[in-house]
Amino acid sequence: MKPIDPAILSALQQLLSQDDQPLYRGELTGLVEQVLENRTRYLEAARRFGTPQYLFEEPRLQAQIQRFNAAFARQGLVARVHYAFKANPSLCLVQAIQRAGLAADASSGLELELALRCGFERIVLSGPAKTDEELALALRHAGRVTVHLDSFAELERLEALAARTQTTMRAGVRLNTQGHGLWTKFGIPFTALPEFTAQAGHHRHVQLEGVQFHLSWNRQAGGYLHTLAELGPVLGQCAPPAGWKFADIGGGYYPEDDEAAYPWLTRRGRLLSLLGLAPAEGPPPDWNLEYLLHPVQPIEAMAREIMDAFQAHLPGGLEMWLEPGRYLANQAVHLLLRVNDVKTPELAITDGGTNLLGWERLEGEHTPLINLSHPSLVQKPCRVYGSLCTPHDLWGYACYGEQLNPGDILMLPAQGAYVQTLAQRFIKPLCQTVALDLQGEMRQVSPAETLADRYPQLG
Ligand SMILES: Cc1ncc(COP(=O)(O)O)c(C=O)c1O
Numbered sequence: 001m002k003p004i005d006p007a008i009l010s011a012l013q014q015l016l017s018q019d020d021q022p023l024y025r026g027e028l029t030g031l032v033e034q035v036l037e038n039r040t041r042y043l044e045a046a047r048r049f050g051t052p053q054y055l056f057e058e059p060r061l062q063a064q065i066q067r068f069n070a071a072f073a074r075q076g077l078v079a080r081v082h083y084a085f086k087a088n089p090s091l092c093l094v095q096a097i098q099r100a101g102l103a104a105d106a107s108s109g110l111e112l113e114l115a116l117r118c119g120f121e122r123i124v125l126s127g128p129a130k131t132d133e134e135l136a137l138a139l140r141h142a143g144r145v146t147v148h149l150d151s152f153a154e155l156e157r158l159e160a161l162a163a164r165t166q167t168t169m170r171a172g173v174r175l176n177t178q179g180h181g182l183w184t185k186f187g188i189p190f191t192a193l194p195e196f197t198a199q200a201g202h203h204r205h206v207q208l209e210g211v212q213f214h215l216s217w218n219r220q221a222g223g224y225l226h227t228l229a230e231l232g233p234v235l236g237q238c239a240p241p242a243g244w245k246f247a248d249i250g251g252g253y254y255p256e257d258d259e260a261a262y263p264w265l266t267r268r269g270r271l272l273s274l275l276g277l278a279p280a281e282g283p284p285p286d287w288n289l290e291y292l293l294h295p296v297q298p299i300e301a302m303a304r305e306i307m308d309a310f311q312a313h314l315p316g317g318l319e320m321w322l323e324p325g326r327y328l329a330n331q332a333v334h335l336l337l338r339v340n341d342v343k344t345p346e347l348a349i350t351d352g353g354t355n356l357l358g359w360e361r362l363e364g365e366h367t368p369l370i371n372l373s374h375p376s377l378v379q380k381p382c383r384v385y386g387s388l389c390t391p392h393d394l395w396g397y398a399c400y401g402e403q404l405n406p407g408d409i410l411m412l413p414a415q416g417a418y419v420q421t422l423a424q425r426f427i428k429p430l431c432q433t434v435a436l437d438l439q440g441e442m443r444q445v446s447p448a449e450t451l452a453d454r455y456p457q458l459g
Contacts, residue, residue, distance in 0.1 A: 052352025087325025214250025232313030333416030353386030358422025371401025
């Protein structure tokens, strides 16, 4: 690359020093404190069942469910919470959700079968381009399922299949907004709702009752508020013969305080490295353990604003349906790892690899890594890698702990959402899951993958 003119470089440097995103140090220690309170139990789980392991903590799941339910409880408004299976459909977690009385959001035939087998009484079947087999399964369980239709063509297919078995099938329709970019893959535009409603009105077997939308990764209520304001007038323009019964506002509620971003990956950080003023990857040598935190509105405040907008903009008497996944599951599962090799005091390698997360997420996102064997509320810089044959197999650039010794047990807390489902069979086997129940009992609920699981043809 041609050297940059010193005057331009100096101007850029000056510009870059005016960073408007504050960086914080130690802001996630609340999560670390929470983990260390239960340290003995976690160490026991590692000792009894070995590592690596996913540790499912039912008390934490139930606490999240209660908090979410309480946040959306309001007199005069029916809120029905469907757990989004896609976030984590592991059996122990899904069964605990069912015991807690929630409804289910299934996005495939497989998830629908699981929800039915686990005894969920109210299920939505969502997702694009459902197969005839998936729709037929929903029809066989029409008493328990509502199908969220994704297109005009899907409406026609469902009607034809329902007519064959003379079944009445409750349905919603998924809506997308113009502001959605790639998300226009899903559903039909808001503006097409009157036409869709009219077309559904000609059918005898599909009974349209509601609408659905979904917005991902919401740290504030704003997106829901805009969408509800946009939806209100559209719902007012048209209605099925029996009227609208529900509006499903989807998932996307962000949990608080369990991750942060690395400053060298912010726009400013990337520009600095592009200009050759910072290393091409990883932390600069003078990194002082500061992170960028995206503020997350507590669920109670978010719920209040959403319910206000729901009641202000939508016709009265509508049920509010919700589909949280991440919010409920994330804090309920942790990863336990063992340090297998310490190359220098600042470089250690664990038994499990980041194939257990599914992708190289922790190169770009910070989650506290906690040494349960030598705990500390102070974070020290060090690189902790997994044992896969790739340098991208990284758990983090720092660890809460005194020092790293071979045999130490490390915990990566709050890994319950989009982790077990995304885990890959890359080099190493998928690991076991251990469950800690409401009585404090622990048991292995699924074993680690074996050669026979991966190669059944070997016999
Ligand atoms: C339709 C729908 N509902 C619910 C969810 C769950 O979202 P989250 O886990 O962010 O709450 C998703 C996730 O993509 C979704 O597409």
